Amino acid sequence: MTITSKTPLSKRFTLPDSAPIERVVLHPIAMPLVEALVTSFGGDALRPGILVELHLAGAEGLEPAVGWGECVAGWTPGYSYETIGTAMHVLSDFFIPAVLGKTNLNDLHHFRGHPMARMAIESAYWAAVAQQQGVTLGDLFGQANRKQRALVGVSIGIQPSIDATLAVVEKRLREGYGRIKLKIKQGWNIEMLRAVRQAYPRISMMADANSAFSLDDIALFKQMDDLNLLMIEQPLDHDDIYQHSKLQPQLHTPICLDESIRNVDDARMAIEIGAGKIINLKPGRVGGLTESLKLHAYCYEAGVPLWIGGMLETGVGRSAQLALASLPGVTLPSDISATDRYYNPDLTHEVYVLNREDSTITVPTGVGLGVNINAQRLKEAEASFQEVAKSQFLGPVEV
Ligand code: OSB
Numbered sequence: 001m002t003i004t005s006k007t008p009l010s011k012r013f014t015l016p017d018s019a020p021i022e023r024v025v026l027h028p029i030a031m032p033l034v035e036a037l038v039t040s041f042g043g044d045a046l047r048p049g050i051l052v053e054l055h056l057a058g059a060e061g062l063e064p065a066v067g068w069g070e071c072v073a074g075w076t077p078g079y080s081y082e083t084i085g086t087a088m089h090v091l092s093d094f095f096i097p098a099v100l101g102k103t104n105l106n107d108l109h110h111f112r113g114h115p116m117a118r119m120a121i122e123s124a125y126w127a128a129v130a131q132q133q134g135v136t137l138g139d140l141f142g143q144a145n146r147k148q149r150a151l152v153g154v155s156i157g158i159q160p161s162i163d164a165t166l167a168v169v170e171k172r173l174r175e176g177y178g179r180i181k182l183k184i185k186q187g188w189n190i191e192m193l194r195a196v197r198q199a200y201p202r203i204s205m206m207a208d209a210n211s212a213f214s215l216d217d218i219a220l221f222k223q224m225d226d227l228n229l230l231m232i233e234q235p236l237d238h239d240d241i242y243q244h245s246k247l248q249p250q251l252h253t254p255i256c257l258d259e260s261i262r263n264v265d266d267a268r269m270a271i272e273i274g275a276g277k278i279i280n281l282k283p284g285r286v287g288g289l290t291e292s293l294k295l296h297a298y299c300y301e302a303g304v305p306l307w308i309g310g311m312l313e314t315g316v317g318r319s320a321q322l323a324l325a326s327l328p329g330v331t332l333p334s335d336i337s338a339t340d341r342y343y344n345p346d347l348t349h350e351v352y353v354l355n356r357e358d359s360t361i362t363v364p365t366g367v368g369l370g371v372n373i374n375a376q377r378l379k380e381a382e383a384s385f386q387e388v389a390k391s392q393f394l395g396p397v398e399v
């Protein structure tokens with residue numbers, strides 16, 4: 001099939017059948033963050049995750065192959081309703097049994113929701129197919145004009161004081177990050193943003209509210225309009241699009257939607273009703289790479305500015321994010337920072353470094369996901385998860 005911009009999105013991004021899916025292993029992990037990222041809904045120093053290890057059988061002329069994916073659900077239903085416990089349940093009791101022995105993921109369509117669990121297994125499958133075919137994950141996307149370097153920025157959590165914020169901003173600018181995102185919440189917003197803008201009149205800066213405000217806060221957003229922010233991310237409810245359409249026309253600053261956008265249709269509706277002007281694409285939030293490619297295609301064709309959001313991924317999830325960030329419709333800096341901003345050491349042997357001269361990270365060029373798992377670190381991270389599971393109720397997390 002020849003794919004053009006007229007081909008319906010639903011027909012464009014399906015992979016041809018693969019060799020059978022032979023085995024899928026779940027690795028629940030807990031990883032100590034170099035620094036916790038405090039948002040309006042909290043922030044943990046120990047990040048949970050699930051690595052999905054998916055094995056494809058060998059086939060005519062093809063060696064068996066393994067692909068890895070990452071689930072970005074948290075300990076609690078904070079950012080999203082999913083948790084590590086719900087993801088373990090849905091993956092082990094429904095998603096994995098539905099795909100074992102199959103040559104595609106079509107049977108996942110029988111299940112609704114659980115995008116983070118879905119992304120974990122779906123991206124492992126994409127990575128395994130890329131591995132088996134001897135191409136990079138980005139190549140497998142089949143999109144022309146991909147970039148070799150992804151433009152990136154850094155996300156700064158809520159700090160104990162304005163001075164502490166200014167110190168972190170200074171450190172990040174010195175490291176070479178060309179776009180600074182500042183988390184805001186009720187009681188921690190305009191004063192802090194003004195102080196940063198005053199100290200750095202020309203930097204590219206933005207605010208992320210993680211749904212902490214309502215339309216009653218309109219006066220506050222109007223004050224932010226004077227600060228030349230690149231965008232304000234998700235000011236209103238996590239499941240709202242309509243009220244954002246009431247806010248955006250009253251502001252000059254573009255609104256970027258994160259939590260509210262669950263799929264390409266949400267993005268289209270949000271843009272069409274004027275609920276925002278920019279989309280943050282997190283593959284875990286939209287349920288996988290296939291939906292991510294649809295969302296990218298919509299934004300690219302409609303000229304809607306797009307960037308890749310982050311969920312403090314390990315090297316596994318980060319590699320998939322970078323493959324997405326190489327797409328030509330990703331036009332704004334993504335929340336993908338260098339490895340040393342998150343984990344030391346990471347779970348992968350490879351580390352990602354910031355190219356200081358242009359605030360980019362080089363997109364992986366290795367076959368498949370382009371990274372290799374550090375087995376020792378994975379073991380430690382699994383043991384660390386089991387420690388937490390002993391002392392806290394997490395739901396059905398046994399593997
Ligand atoms: O809203 O973008 C968010 C992390 C956890 C939950 C929500 C968000 C974030 C980030 C992380 O901002 C950015 C990153 O991974 O560098």
Ligand code: MG
Nearest residue numbers: 208233234258
């Ligand atoms: Mg956000």
